[in-house]
Amino acid sequence: MSAVALDSVSVSAGGKTIVDGVSLVVERGEWVSVLGPNGAGKTTLLRVLAGTIGFRGEATLEGRPVASLRRREAARLVAVVPQTPVVPAAMTVAEYALLGRTPHLAPLAQEGAEDRAAAAAALARLDLEEFAARELGSLSGGELQRAVIARALAQEAPILLLDEPTTALDIGHQQQVLELVDGLRREEGLTVVAAMHDLTLASQYGERIVLVDRGRIVAEGAAEEVLTAERLEKLYGARVRVVGEGRELVVIPVRST
């Protein structure tokens, strides 16, 4: 059984088609990087997987149709690390991680010992022990991103969705966060679907690249096959040169003079 299966999925809003007949299968334990220009529909595609937006077509998570899942059930299968999380500044890191336990609590119940242990383990996994009592508003960008991932981890969902997880980070923190997620994937057997902006990082971490444009998948496969200069020039309207091989690709913008 695949972790994620989409069959001819479309999303429209305001008379505009944002996702247009996408079919995609992600196997358990796989890391798939979704790439594409701004407005290509990457975030909306992730929202379909998270079950937070209506769509046409068929979508299943761990073999269960998304449309038939209740909110709690969907949240037990999929955890989301949003692109720009809403940060309640006065909330502590520990309280924030505990929010990840929401789908596991009985309706209207408070967290029990098991939930506190899961949140504590998630914080420890992300080296946030010393930050447990700190308020979110006092964290740096990299620390905050780790807190968001800790919340997602406390959710204990088998599928992790990342929406441009490294956009706000410097190169050191980008690497740190992606290494961490990849480690979690290997150790906990998570399935990762990540919308990415950075083509080089996407090819380094994604076992498979899915290139989207105007709501459609235009190419899919290993980085080397998908990220060709010709295709990128057409898609992004940029003049680039791709160097390297395998999963060590570097995309270099070429100046016109």
Added chain:
Amino acid sequence: MTAAREHELPVVTAPRVGVPWTLVALAVLLGAVLVGLVVGPVPIGVGEIARSALARLPFLHVSSPLDGAQDAIVWELRLPRVVLGGLVGGMLALAGASYQGIFRNPLADPYLLGVAAGAGLGATLMIVNGASDGSLFLPLAAFAGGVVAVAAAYLIGRSVGGRTTSTLILAGVTVAAFFTAVQMFVQQRGIGTLNEVYTWLLGGLSTAGWRDVATILPYVVISAVVLLLHRRTLDVLAVGDEEARSLGIDVTRVRLLLVAAATLGTAAAVAVSGLIGFVGIVVPHLVRLVVSSSYRVIMPLSIVVGASFLVLADVIARTILSPAELPIGVVTAFVGAPFFALVLRTTRSSG
């Protein structure tokens, strides 16, 4: 997991009101109730009231030191007034805290959202059409008016498109102004009941009796229970609709349920006490500033602090110009408006 690893695990606790703050809040409430019972034109001491209370219990054989008139003043005038003030204050503060969480808006409050004005119109229509003060249906009519008002404020705020703090509040103020205008018209036209409406509007708690307490108690209890059961949900809503959904919350359903519950409680309060502003914004913010920003702390403490605040405000209202009475809304606004300006400043400066 090894023992060493376990030793390193951080302490994670869910936010809740600790014992110290519970004791502080209850002490403040007890103090406010005693002040409410003792202060008045007829001097009656705390000791006498306590003995009179014991005398009412069976099998203790304590004789009351109060004569018939004093006894009636304490048990039929002052106590129901204190209890009603406590119910109304606690309810308005809890409703304010809830609206702030539901709309993720620090300025939300039953008055600024137009709920109170809508409830006022609903109640006025009932009175003009012959319902007696204290009728069980008064809170329901107020509820209907309140629901229409909050729905209008929300829809107008959303249609303007702004997701900012001020859009919803501006819409609420607009709705409140409109409903107040309609209410004035209805009130002036029904000249025969003008007096009754005025007494009710400004009356505050001056006509409070046990009957009023009985009128609103069921609504207040239902509203408070529903809201308090969702105190953790409001903490989850703090991360916004999309993330709350991805954490498993059915945001639309929860928001509808909680708006209905908060509006029912507000309407019940307005139905017996008339228009009392600022409790819903001053009290939750005070708790937020001093104790914690978690709704699991703000909501229960707001009830207790709101009750104390209104009981004390009522004492001021009935003593400062004695023997005349100041409308209690004047007292709460006098304290609340400057505080509101302060809240506005802090929310503005933090974006």
